[in-house]
Amino acid sequence: MERYNHRETEIRWQKVWEERGTFAAGEDYSKPKYYVLEMFPYPSGRIHMGHVRNYTMGDVVARYKMANGFNVLHPMGWDAFGMPAENAAMENKVHPAHWTYENIDAMRAQLKSMGLSLDWNREFATCDPEYYSQQQSMFLDFLKAGLVYRRKSKVNWDPVDQTVLANEQVIDGRGWRSGALVEQRELTQWFFKITAWSDDLLTALDGLEKWPEKVRLMQRNWIGRSEGVRMSFELIDQGSHVSASAIELFTTRHDTLFGASFCAMSIDHPLSQELAASDPSLQEFIDDCRRVGTSEEDIEKAEKKGYDTGLKALHPFDKNRQLPVYVANFVLMDYGTGAIFGCPAHDQRDLDFARKYKLDVIPVVVPRDVDPATFEIGNEAFVEDGVMANSDFLNGLDVETAKDKAAAALENQTLDGKPQGERTVNYRLRDWGVSRQRYWGCPIPVVHCDACGVVPVRKEDLPVALPDDVSFDKPGNPLERHATWKATSCPECGAAAQRETDTFDTFVDSSWYFARFCSPRATVPVDREAVDYWLPVDQYIGGIEHAILHLLYSRFFTRAMRETGHVGLDEPFEGMFTQGMVNHETYRAAEGAWLSPAEVRIVGEGGERRAERLSGDGEVAIGSIEKMSKSRRNTIDPTDIIETYGADTARWFMLSDSPPERDVIWTEAGVEGAHRFLQRIWRLVGDAAAHLADAGDGTAPEEFAPEEFAPAALALRKAAHRALSELGNDVEHLRFNRAVARIYELANELGAFLGSYDSNTPGAAFALHEACGILVQCIGPMMPHLGEECWARLGFDGILADQSWPGVDETLLLEDTVTIAVQVNGKRRDELTISRQLTNAEVEAAALDLESVARAIGDKQVRKVIVVPERIVNVVAA
RNA sequence: GCGGGCGUGGCGGAAUCGGUAGACGCAACGGACUUAAAAUCCGUUUCUCCUUGGAGAGUGGGGGUUCAAGUCCCCCCGCCCGCACCA
Numbered sequence: 001m002e003r004y005n006h007r008e009t010e011i012r013w014q015k016v017w018e019e020r021g022t023f024a025a026g027e028d029y030s031k032p033k034y035y036v037l038e039m040f041p042y043p044s045g046r047i048h049m050g051h052v053r054n055y056t057m058g059d060v061v062a063r064y065k066m067a068n069g070f071n072v073l074h075p076m077g078w079d080a081f082g083m084p085a086e087n088a089a090m091e092n093k094v095h096p097a098h099w100t101y102e103n104i105d106a107m108r109a110q111l112k113s114m115g116l117s118l119d120w121n122r123e124f125a126t127c128d129p130e131y132y133s134q135q136q137s138m139f140l141d142f143l144k145a146g147l148v149y150r151r152k153s154k155v156n157w158d159p160v161d162q163t164v165l166a167n168e169q170v171i172d173g174r175g176w177r178s179g180a181l182v183e184q185r186e187l188t189q190w191f192f193k194i195t196a197w198s199d200d201l202l203t204a205l206d207g208l209e210k211w212p213e214k215v216r217l218m219q220r221n222w223i224g225r226s227e228g229v230r231m232s233f234e235l236i237d238q239g240s241h242v243s244a245s246a247i248e249l250f251t252t253r254h255d256t257l258f259g260a261s262f263c264a265m266s267i268d269h270p271l272s273q274e275l276a277a278s279d280p281s282l283q284e285f286i287d288d289c290r291r292v293g294t295s296e297e298d299i300e301k302a303e304k305k306g307y308d309t310g311l312k313a314l315h316p317f318d319k320n321r322q323l324p325v326y327v328a329n330f331v332l333m334d335y336g337t338g339a340i341f342g343c344p345a346h347d348q349r350d351l352d353f354a355r356k357y358k359l360d361v362i363p364v365v366v367p368r369d370v371d372p373a374t375f376e377i378g379n380e381a382f383v384e385d386g387v388m389a390n391s392d393f394l395n396g397l398d399v400e401t402a403k404d405k406a407a408a409a410l411e412n413q414t415l416d417g418k419p420q421g422e423r424t425v426n427y428r429l430r431d432w433g434v435s436r437q438r439y440w441g442c443p444i445p446v447v448h449c450d451a452c453g454v455v456p457v458r459k460e461d462l463p464v465a466l467p468d469d470v471s472f473d474k475p476g477n478p479l480e481r482h483a484t485w486k487a488t489s490c491p492e493c494g495a496a497a498q499r500e501t502d503t504f505d506t507f508v509d510s511s512w513y514f515a516r517f518c519s520p521r522a523t524v525p526v527d528r529e530a531v532d533y534w535l536p537v538d539q540y541i542g543g544i545e546h547a548i549l550h551l552l553y554s555r556f557f558t559r560a561m562r563e564t565g566h567v568g569l570d571e572p573f574e575g576m577f578t579q580g581m582v583n584h585e586t587y588r589a590a591e592g593a594w595l596s597p598a599e600v601r602i603v604g605e606g607g608e609r610r611a612e613r614l615s616g617d618g619e620v621a622i623g624s625i626e627k628m629s630k631s632r633r634n635t636i637d638p639t640d641i642i643e644t645y646g647a648d649t650a651r652w653f654m655l656s657d658s659p660p661e662r663d664v665i666w667t668e669a670g671v672e673g674a675h676r677f678l679q680r681i682w683r684l685v686g687d688a689a690a691h692l693a694d695a696g697d698g699t700a701p702e703e704f705a706p707e708e709f710a711p712a713a714l715a716l717r718k719a720a721h722r723a724l725s726e727l728g729n730d731v732e733h734l735r736f737n738r739a740v741a742r743i744y745e746l747a748n749e750l751g752a753f754l755g756s757y758d759s760n761t762p763g764a765a766f767a768l769h770e771a772c773g774i775l776v777q778c779i780g781p782m783m784p785h786l787g788e789e790c791w792a793r794l795g796f797d798g799i800l801a802d803q804s805w806p807g808v809d810e811t812l813l814l815e816d817t818v819t820i821a822v823q824v825n826g827k828r829r830d831e832l833t834i835s836r837q838l839t840n841a842e843v844e845a846a847a848l849d850l851e852s853v854a855r856a857i858g859d860k861q862v863r864k865v866i867v868v869p870e871r872i873v874n875v876v877a878a
Numbered sequence: 879g880c881g882g883g884c885g886u887g888g889c890g891g892a893a894u895c896g897g898u899a900g901a902c903g904c905a906a907c908g909g910a911c912u913u914a915a916a917a918u919c920c921g922u923u924u925c926u927c928c929u930u931g932g933a934g935a936g937u938g939g940g941g942g943u944u945c946a947a948g949u950c951c952c953c954c955c956g957c958c959c960g961c962a963c964c965a
Contacts, residue, residue, distance in 0.1 A: 004951090005918095015942080058915035160908075213882085213883095214882065214883075214959085214960080216962085217881075217882065218881095218882090218960060218961080221880095221960080221961060222961085223882075224964065226964075226965090228965085249965080250964095250965070251965060252964095253965070254964065258925085271960095304963080329963090330963045330965095331965080332963075332964065332965085333962080334964085335964045335965075336964075336965070339965095340965045341965085342965085343965090347965065348879080348931085349963050349965075350965080353962095426964085426965095428964055544959085544960090547960085548960095656890090656902090656903065656904095657890045657891060657902085657903060657904080658890065659891080662884095662891095664890085665890075667887095667890095667904075669904060670890085670903090670904070673903070673904060673905095674903095675902090676917090679917095679918095680918090683918085706903050729894090733894090737890090737891075737892090737901085737902090737903095738892075738901095740902075741891090741892075741901065741902035741903075742901080742902085743902095744901095744902050744903070745902065748902090751919090755919085755920090773916090819898085820898080821897075822896090823897085823898085823946070824943080825946090826944095826945065826946050828898055828948095831898065858887095858964095863945090864945065865945090866897095866946080868897060871897050871898090872898075872946080873899045874897080874945050874946060875945090876945050876946095
């Protein structure tokens with residue numbers, strides 16, 4: 001028999017699907033829908049194994065749901081704006097658009113070679129003017145609805161490249177490209193009011209039951225809700241004449257107010273800035289703090305430092321106490337009010353600070369059963385619950401009650417005519433800054449007019465299109481220095497005005513693309529009827545690296561779109577799944593250079609296993625297994641794999657063995673194993689097809705089901721229906737590795753049946769026909785080309801992709817007999833195959849009758865026999 | 879530091895409700911076919927002990943609950959991930 005030829009077959013079936021429009025989403029909105037989406041790729045130029053894994057999973061779900069009668073939407077597009085295109089433009093003198101669209105063409109061809117069930121009619125790239133003009137239109141709606149505002153904000157400024165850098169582009173305080181020392185600059189930037197939904201974005205997480213708990217938790221932490229008190233300490237000005245009469249701060253430990261021994265504010269706090277203006281040594285202190293790098297490590301190592309401003313703050317509950325006010329490096333401007341009170345006894349940071357500056361450490365919470373008079377704080381703050389002490393009216397209370405009482409007292413006290421404190425909820429989440437000073441992004445559609453200020457572009461004038469004639473030979477934003485692009489007239493007064501030269505953060509583009517797929521050619525952002533039908537996305541699949549920002553921004557965007565009437569729901573993604581990474585061994589030459597798997601040959605196995613260099617000699621060290629990455633050169637090119645083994649093999653391997661949420665290790669042996677299985681299926685189907693042809697009519701409709709089945713035929717039927725039932729369940733829960741195991745089992749059963757096939761046995765042909773059909777249909781979503789080829793070879797009607805999912809015959813899942821274990825004192829001694837009809841007493845008798853059981857009991861007395869029907873018998877003897 | 883996850887054969891991993899631990903795959907070993915090899919097919923494969931047949935141990939370690947624990951509870955160890963001066 002000829003071997004399966006994937007090269008010829010895969011292209012042929014891809015053409016058939018395309019010509020028949022098999023995967024075009026239907027427009028019949030009365031049918032039940034299912035929206036499967038995988039995170040769309042950045043068009044870097046090549047797909048990688050992570051894409052193969054991601055898109056294979058989505059494809060299995062899409063094809064399975066399609067067979068189950070759903071109108072399936074399974075689209076693909078390109079997250080096409082962003083820095084790499086500009087970098088390429090600078091390095092290779094290619095226009096970002098040209099570079100991007102060429103990459104898209106290359107990657108589209110690669111994706112098509114995978115045989116994915118995508119509706120390519122809906123494809124778009126976020127850099128298409130048709131897409132970003134709708135984004136601009138929606139921005140104008142958000143602006144009108146008050147969901148967008150402008151304010152000054154700090155950015156990392158690279159003085160050499162004349163550009164703004166993202167935090168991750170700042171390495172050790174220097175620009176990643178230029179190496180120049182990065183400056184902090186204040187620019188006026190656009191912000192989306194994501195904090196308007198802080199609480200809703202948090203509480204709605206509870207309803208996202210089909211999301212991984214891990215992702216929900218990460219979002220919860222990111223939003224960072226904490227309940228506390230916003231309060232003021234009155235300032236006693238000792239001659240420095242500051243403008244403020246009080247300092248406002250946020251605390252969650254107002255119970256410990258009596259333990260306060262200082263106040264501290266951030267170096268960026270307005271009051272710090274004001275004081276520094278007339279205090280050069282404070283200015284120097286602030287500059288020193290700034291110089292400490294921005295990396296996490298630097299911050300972690302940085303010692304706590306403070307500068308005593310000389311100001312004093314009056315204790316809210318004890319007018320005889322005055323606390324020193326410091327400017328301190330460990331206080332964050334971005335959280336709360338940028339100022340704190342320090343209670344060293346019950347906060348580790350405050351304790352470190354207090355020890356350094358010899359400030360009081362007054363314990364006000366004391367562990368139960370400990371005498372307050374003898375309780376002392378060493379080098380560790382006491383942060384647990386206990387009994388209040390040294391705290392006037394709070395003494396003797398527990399922490400929770402003390403918080404209540406302290407908050408109430410602050411609320412009843414006035415300072416400057418307002419309550420001195422107020423219970424509030426504080427969030428870590430901050431508004432989303434979307435301005436980027438770059439060319440390759442969606443222009444923010446506003447103009448700046450000297451007379452009218454910031455004016456939105458009229459919708460009929462959209463899109464504000466990017467100019468093509470730009471140069472990247474100079475640093476800075478090409479839009480900024482373009483000869484004519486900026487010049488326009490004010491939509492309100494008609495006077496000469498200037499375009500906004502900032503473009504959107506690319507996270508904006510990906511925050512609504514899933515909605516655009518519902519009506520990708522609409523002349524409005526989204527067609528309401530289409531989104532009402534298709535949204536939410538039923539199953540979204542992507543990498544854990546987008547667990548926070550992309551998903552949170554999309555959730556925000558959906559709410560903003562609801563408020564502006566574009567959609568009718570809050571949550572875009574009903575089901576979310578984060579798949580694991582694809583890893584590979586690493587190889588290193590003697591001189592330390594990384595080697596790619598293609599340059600290495602593996603010899604020996606087990607302890608003898610070692611690597612040799614293909615080109616000449618030289619030791620090669622086999623290194624650890626790492627995520628595939630260019631830097632370690634341990635990548636495998638999907639195109640090579642598809643060329644050598646076929647798309648089906650690659651897809652099968654990606655689904656086998658490893659649970660989809662965990663990392664998978666790509667190995668040569670694994671791919672070969674996958675390929676062998678594919679060939680084995682082809683042989684089994686070939687054998688079966690020959691037998692079925694001999695039997696005459698290749699098709700065996702239901703009504704031809706024989707009255708009688710020989711045991712082997714019945715067993716095969718049962719195996720097929722059991723596999724079908726379990727596989728369906730596994731795919732529904734995205735447990736692809738288990739679904740794969742079910743297919744192996746069925747293939748094994750079928751192989752055994754064929755090995756002793758006798759066409760004269762009652763029901764043999766029918767059972768074979770049925771089992772082959774089920775096997776091929778089960779394989780279909782995973783190895784679709786092989787599935788089609790087998791379907792045709794068996795002489796079945798139509799094409800596999802059009803078939804309905806087979807029904808499970810429940811009666812075949814029920815066995816008359818069941819095998820149960822028999823234990824004596826919890827140890828398994830034997831097993832018993834019995835009729836399901838037996839009563840517990842009969843089962844007990846049968847178990848006690850076993851010779852092995854009698855032996856295990858020996859001369860002990862049977863005290864009790866536990867019978868769990870259809871599961872186990874346990875004889876307790878003593 | 880805080881939060882979360884995980885720990886099962888040589889390896890990847892099954893075990894959905896507390897009820898036969900190791901499904902399925904990889905690798906290995908033995909056999910068949912072959913002049914030979916590859917491919918394929920059949921079989922064996924948790925460990926230890928003894929003679930077929932058994933016996934004992936076994937899910938990171940220790941304790942507990944239970945007739946019964948990979949699964950539930952407590953303590954400890956190790957690895958991985960996320961967040962990180964969040965007041």
